[in-house]
Amino acid sequence: MISILKARGSNKYKVPHMKKHRLERQNCLPRQLDVDPALIGEAIAQYQ
Known part of the structure; x- marks a missing residue:
């Protein structure tokens, strides 16, 4: 992801x-992976 x-x-x-x-x-x-919050913000902004 x-x-x-x-x-x-x-x-x-x-x-x-x-x-x-x-x-x-x-x-x-690992049960979960760390994701950079800035990367998530960029992805949300791109799809809005």
Whole structure:
């Protein structure tokens, strides 16, 4: 979702690799990701 917001809704975005399998094995898989509030504000302004 963060990549889509940074690409301003375009479908030309690259999903960064989180190494989920390693994080899951270490029991460190995040339940939620931090998103820059400014990025959310830009996305809201763009779609209004």
